[in-house]
Amino acid sequence: MSWFTEPFAYGFFTRALLACLVIGAMCGALSVFVVLRRMSYIGHGLAHSVLGGVAVGVALGYGTYPGAVVATLVSAVLIDRIARRRGLHVDAAIGIVTTALFAVGIVVVSTMRSHRVNTEAILFGNVLGVTSTDLWIATACAVGFGAVLFTWFKPLVFVVFDREVARVHGIRAGGIELLINLLTAAVVIVSVRVIGVLLVAAAVVIPGALARLVSRSLPMMLLIATLVGLASSVLGLYGSFHLNVPSGAAIVLVGAILFAVVLVVSSLAAWFRVHRARSTHREPPAPVATSGSPAPSPHQPPAMTRTRESP
Amino acid sequence: MPDQRPSGVAFHRVSAGYGGVTVLRDLSWTVERGALVGVVGPSGAGKTTLVRLLTGQADRHHGRVTVFGDEVGAGGARRIGYVPQLGAVDWDFPLTVGQAVLLGRTPDSRRVPWFSRRERARAGALLERLGLAGFERRHIRDLSGGQQQRMFLARAMIRDCDVLLLDEPTSGVDLATRHDILHLLADLWHDGLTIIVTTHDLNWVAAQLPRIALLNGTIVADGTPREVLTPDLVERTYGARMRVIHDGNQVLVTDDHAVLGPRRLAHRGAVA
Numbered sequence: 040m041s042w043f044t045e046p047f048a049y050g051f052f053t054r055a056l057l058a059c060l061v062i063g064a065m066c067g068a069l070s071v072f073v074v075l076r077r078m079s080y081i082g083h084g085l086a087h088s089v090l091g092g093v094a095v096g097v098a099l100g101y102g103t104y105p106g107a108v109v110a111t112l113v114s115a116v117l118i119d120r121i122a123r124r125r126g127l128h129v130d131a132a133i134g135i136v137t138t139a140l141f142a143v144g145i146v147v148v149s150t151m152r153s154h155r156v157n158t159e160a161i162l163f164g165n166v167l168g169v170t171s172t173d174l175w176i177a178t179a180c181a182v183g184f185g186a187v188l189f190t191w192f193k194p195l196v197f198v199v200f201d202r203e204v205a206r207v208h209g210i211r212a213g214g215i216e217l218l219i220n221l222l223t224a225a226v227v228i229v230s231v232r233v234i235g236v237l238l239v240a241a242a243v244v245i246p247g248a249l250a251r252l253v254s255r256s257l258p259m260m261l262l263i264a265t266l267v268g269l270a271s272s273v274l275g276l277y278g279s280f281h282l283n284v285p286s287g288a289a290i291v292l293v294g295a296i297l298f299a300v301v302l303v304v305s306s307l308a309a310w311f312r313v314h315r316a317r318s319t320h321r322e323p324p325a326p327v328a329t330s331g332s333p334a335p336s337p338h339q340p341p342a343m344t345r346t347r348e349s350p
Numbered sequence: 351m352p353d354q355r356p357s358g359v360a361f362h363r364v365s366a367g368y369g370g371v372t373v374l375r376d377l378s379w380t381v382e383r384g385a386l387v388g389v390v391g392p393s394g395a396g397k398t399t400l401v402r403l404l405t406g407q408a409d410r411h412h413g414r415v416t417v418f419g420d421e422v423g424a425g426g427a428r429r430i431g432y433v434p435q436l437g438a439v440d441w442d443f444p445l446t447v448g449q450a451v452l453l454g455r456t457p458d459s460r461r462v463p464w465f466s467r468r469e470r471a472r473a474g475a476l477l478e479r480l481g482l483a484g485f486e487r488r489h490i491r492d493l494s495g496g497q498q499q500r501m502f503l504a505r506a507m508i509r510d511c512d513v514l515l516l517d518e519p520t521s522g523v524d525l526a527t528r529h530d531i532l533h534l535l536a537d538l539w540h541d542g543l544t545i546i547v548t549t550h551d552l553n554w555v556a557a558q559l560p561r562i563a564l565l566n567g568t569i570v571a572d573g574t575p576r577e578v579l580t581p582d583l584v585e586r587t588y589g590a591r592m593r594v595i596h597d598g599n600q601v602l603v604t605d606d607h608a609v610l611g612p613r614r615l616a617h618r619g620a621v622a
C-alpha cells in the first residue's frame with residue numbers, strides 16, 4: 040500500500056498525478072481519431088515542432104508556452120494546406136513542416152549563449168517540472184477538447200469514416216480535418232511537459248490502436264482508449280517515481296505493454312475461434328454436374344416499367 | 351399546386367476534370383425528374399467525374415450544372431444522395447450498421463454526440479424497407495456486398511434526397527448481389543426518385559435499365575438500350591468493334607472476336 044501512498048509525501052506528485060489524469064484522458068480520446076485517420080505520424084511531427092517553438096520563444100524572452108503554441112498551430116495549419124495540394128500526401132507535409140521547425144529549434148538552442156532551454160526535459164518529459172500553471176493550462180485545454188468533441192462528434196466521425204460522402208452531405212470536411220489537426224496540436228503542447236517531444240507521439244497512438252483491436256463500435260473504442268490513456272499515465276507516473284526513470288518513457292512503456300498484452304490475447308482468441316470453426320466443419324455435398332440446363336435462379340429481374348404517374 | 355421549377359439534372363456545355371486535366375468536354379445532357387439512367391463507358395471515359403461534378407468534387411472548367419434548377423457549386427448539390435464505390439470504404443472502421451446510416455443525418459442533427467429517438471426510428475424504418483431489419487447493431491464488415499450497398503442507400507436516403515447517384519454499384523459484387531441492387535433500384539425508381547447509375551457493366555444496364563447513356567469524354571448517345579446499343583455507337587464509345595445481339599426485348603453486347611473460346615483453350619492444352 041505504501042507503494043501507492045508514499046509518493047504523495049512529495050508536493051509535486053499530486054500536481055503531476057492530476058496532470059497525468061488530464062493528459063492521459065485527452066491523449067486517449069484523441070488517439071481514436073489519429074488511428075482512424077491513419078495519421079499516427081502527426082503526433083510525432085507536431086511534437087518535434089514544439090522544440091523549435093520553445094527554443095525561439097525562450098530566445099525572444101516570451102517563455103516556453105507562447106513559442107510552442109505558435110509553432111505547433113502554424114505546423115498544423117501548414118500541414119493541412121500542403122496536404123490539400125494534389126500529388127502530395129499528408130505524410131510528406133508532416134515530414135517537411137515539422138522537421139523544418141525542429142531544425143530551427145536545434146539551430147536556436149545551439150547558438151544560444153546561455154542554456155536557458157532544458158532540452159532534456161523537453162525531449163523526454165519531466166514530471167518534476169509540472170507547475171500549477173501547467174496544470175491549469177492542461178485543464179483548460181481538456182475542457183475545450185471535451186467541448187469540441189461533444190459538439191462536433193458526429194461531423195468528426197463522418198469525415199473520418201467517409202470524407203467524400205460527408206462533403207456531399209454538406210459537411211465542410213476540410214474544416215473538420217483542420218479542427219482535428221488543431222486539437223492534436225493543443226494536446227501535444229500540453230502533453231510535452233510530462234511525456235516529452237520524443238515520446239508524445241506514442242501517447243496519441245497506442246490507446247487508440249489498442250482500443251481498435253477490441254472494439255466494434257466507436258463509442259466503445261473511445262471509452263476504451265480514454266481508459267487506456269488514463270491507466271498508462273497513472274501507472275507510468277508511479278513507475279517513473281519508484282524506478283527513477285523519465286516520466287514520458289515510463290508512461291509510453293506501460294501503454295506499449297498493455298498494447299502487447301491485448302494484441303497477444305486477441306490474436307489467441309482469434310486463433311481459437313478459427314480452430315473451433317475448423318473442428319466443427321462438415322464436408323459440403325459434392326457439386327452437381329452441370330451438363331443439363333441450369334436450375335432456375337431465385338433472383339428474377341424486376342420489371343423496369345413505370346406503374347405510377349411522373350410527378 | 352404543381353412544381354414550377356425546372357426538372358431533373360442538367361449539364362449545359364460542361365467541361366470538367368481535375369486541376370488542369372480535362373476529362374469531360376463540352377458535355378450537354380439532361381436527366382428528367384424521375385428518370386433511371388445507366389451511364390456506361392470505358393475506363394477513363396469520365397463516369398466518376400460526371401458523378402463528382404454533382405457532388406462538388408471535380409473541377410468545373412466551363413459550363414453549368416443544375417439539379418432541379420439549382421446551380422451546383424463547389425460544395426455539390428443539396429438534394430443529392432450519393433452511394434460511393436464499396437472498395438473505397440474502410441470496412442474495419444468501428445461502426446455498426448445503424449450508426450453508419452445515421453451519419454447521413456449529421457448536418458441536420460442536433461450538436462450532441464447522439465442521435466434522437468426520432469432519427470433512430472427513421473433509420474430503423476429505412477433499414478427495414480431496404481431489407482436490413484435487425485441489422486442495426488451488426489458491424490458494417492459483417493454485411494454481404496449487397497447488404498453494404500443497401501446500407502449506403504439507406505444513408506443516402508435518410509437525407510431525404512431527390513436524386514440518387516450510384517458509382518459503380520455492380521463493381522466487385524456477385525450475380526445475386528447485382529440482382530439485389532437491381533430490385534432495390536426498381537423499387538426506389540417506382541417511388542419517384544431520380545437515379546443515375548455509373549457502371550462499366552454494359553450488359554447489366556443493357557438487360558435491366560430502361561435508359562442508357564454512352565459516355566466517352568462526352569455523351570455519345572442517350573436512349574433505350576435498343577436505340578443506343580448499336581455496333582457503330584458502341585464502337586464510337588469503346589473504340590473497339592463489338593457484336594450486338596438482339597433477342598426479343600433483350601440486348602447483349604459481346605466481344606466480336608472470341609480470344610479465349612473453348613476451342614482455342616483446348617488447342618493450348620488448357621481444357622481437357
